[in-house]
Every structure is written in C-alpha cells, then in structure tokens.
C-alpha cells in the first residue's frame with residue numbers, strides 16, 4: 001500500500017513539474033487551461049527552487065571551462081528540465097602541479113612525500129605507518145609489505161609492487177591480484193549537466209562508489225565515495241584482491257577515463273595533510289565548493305557566519321542563507337577529510353562530499369560524458 005501511495009505522489013509531482021516549468025515534458029500531453037496552470041505554478045514553486053541556482057560565473061579563475069550553455073536534460077525520476085551543460089578541460093594544471101608529478105603509487109622503497117593516500121579498512125594496523133584518521137599515507141614500500149603480510153597479493157614474484165592503470169582492469173571483480181590503482185591523464189574533455197533548479201526528493205538517494213557527484217568551482221568533477229580496501233560500498237571484492245585506490249593530497253586522482261576527479265574536498269584535505277592545493281589557499285572559509293548533480297550548492301566546512309553548520313541531515317546538508325543566496329536555500333557541506341567514514345548497509349566507506357542526494361539528480365547517461 002505504501003508503495004502505491006508513493007507512486008501516486010510521484011505522478012502528481014511529475015504532472016506539476018511538466019505543466020508549470022518544463023518545456024517538452026516527456027513528449028506527451030497538451031497545455032492545460034489557464035486556471036489549472038495558475039494553481040500548478042503555485043504548487044510547483046513550493047516543490048522546486050523558484051530561481052536558477054547554478055551560476056558558472058561563480059567558478060574560480062583556474063576553472064578551465066571550454067563552454068557552457070543551457071540545454072534540456074532528464075532527471076532520474078524521468079522529469080525533463082533545464083540544465084547547465086558545462087564542458088571542462090580534463091586535467092587542471094594547477095591541481096596536477098600541486099603534486100609535482102609525484103606518483104600516487106610509488107615503487108617499493110621509493111620515498112615520495114606527495115604520494116597517494118588511500119582508504120584502509122581491511123583490519124587492524126599492525127605496524128607503525130603514517131596515518132590520519134581512517135586514512136593511510138602511501139609513502140613507500142612499507143605500505144606494500146604491510147599489505148602483502150596482511151593477505152593482499154600486491155607484490156609480484158620479482159618483488160615489485162603491482163601498479164595498474166584502472167583502464168586496464170577490465171573486470172575488477174575477477175582480478176586475481178591486488179593492485180595499487182594509478183590512472184593515466186587523457187586529453188578528452190568532460191561534459192557535465194547540472195539542473196538549473198533542484199527538484200527535491202521525498203527520500204534521499206544514496207551515492208555509489210565512484211559515481212559522479214557534481215562539479216567543483218575549480219572546474220573539476222566531484223565523485224562519490226572512494227573505493228575502500230574491502231571493495232567499496234558494496235563490499236564485493238574478496239579481501240585478498242581488493243585494491244588501494246589512492247588520491248593525492250588535494251583529494252583527487254585520474255580515473256579510468258583519463259580525467260582528474262575529486263573524491264575528497266580540497267577545502268578539507270589541505271589542513272589535514274598540511275600541504276597546499278594552490279587553488280584553495282584558505283580552507284577555513286564558507287566558500288562555495290561547487291554544485292551537486294541534483295543542482296543544490298555545496299559549501300566548505302563552515303557557514304557564512306563563520307560557524308560550523310548545525311542541524312545537518314543524513315546527506316550533510318541543511319537549509320540556511322549563504323554568501324551567494326540571501327534567501328535560505330538547501331545546501332550541502334563537505335565532510336572533513338579525517339572523519340569521512342560513513343556506514344551504510346553494514347559497509348563503511350569514505351566520502352569527502354555527501355553520501356546521498358536530496359534532490360533528483362540528472363540521469364547517469366546525461367550527467368557526465370567524456371568526449372572521445
């Protein structure tokens with residue numbers, strides 16, 4: 001019975017949105033009469049932001065935006081609405097320069113201060129290793145030796161650490177060995193679509209591992225939880241072959257499709273790792289971090305009054321005015337990098353952003369497309 005009621009509500013919602021705000025709604029139905037439309041507009045504005053939220057003019061000066069335009073798009077619930085379509089250069093030089101080209105996965109015995117950091121949740125730490133919260137610094141061969149002794153087959157017969165490009169791991173669930181995952185940058189641009197007006201959901205939608213979450217104002221895709229050593233959110237990998245998937249100290253890495261992506265918020269990694277991402281020099285502010293895939297804005301660790309946000313919901317968001325919005329607006333806050341473990345469905349995972357959407361996100365096939 002509850003399911004039927006819920007579906008009816010969604011149908012009503014769809015009718016309201018299609019009738020009042022959106023052109024070309026699902027390809028069907030004519031316009032209603034004037035009185036009906038007036039009532040629909042009133043009802044819809046209570047459901048959807050009455051103003052455009054995303055503004056590419058608020059992106060930072062280092063964002064490499066090649067183009068942006070307003071286009072029609074489809075949300076997961078089937079609603080057709082307007083999106084801002086933004087095409088980004090794939091690998092921001094300011095971020096890549098921050099690591100001075102240091103490998104995320106050093107070879108055994110190589111000491112690199114700026115090497116990757118990965119989420120270790122596969123058991124007790126039995127040796128003395130640099131550690132921050134639930135993160136390990138991936139500094140040198142000690143890490144690989146520790147993992148090997150803990151049951152991960154990450155050192156090959158020749159004594160070398162197994163390091164692999166995620167583009168070459170064709171069937172991750174079937175891989176026989178553990179690898180340190182290190183991507184290769186490509187020149188392919190990334191096109192993303194964010195709704196200009198968020199549409200709230202009745203029930204929050206949980207993010208999955210590596211899923212596209214939104215866009216950072218530095219012109220970088222933000223992604224869902226970084227995979228953990230026990231196989232990510234769903235825990236599908238057997239422990240012996242689970243892979244360290246390190247991020248740099250800005251919280252980013254190059255994924256299988258060759259573009260740089262953030263898994264932790266640079267606003268929070270900078271103070272934790274005591275080293276700077278050049279684009280976020282003052283992480284303690286209530287800066288606009290970006291926009292989520294559902295259109296809601298994402299902010300740094302503080303509110304505009306300089307205080308830690310209060311009354312955050314399960315998606316790390318709440319409704320309050322911000323520097324950019326005088327009228328109160330729902331917005332997310334980034335999660336602290338040293339305290340980002342969220343437990344869902346019995347599995348822990350690491351997220352630098354939200355673990356769920358409060359609004360209907362753009363459907364996956366339209367939300368992020370890599371040009372080839």
Ligand SMILES: [Zn+2]
Nearest residue numbers: 303309318320
């Ligand atoms: Zn806030």
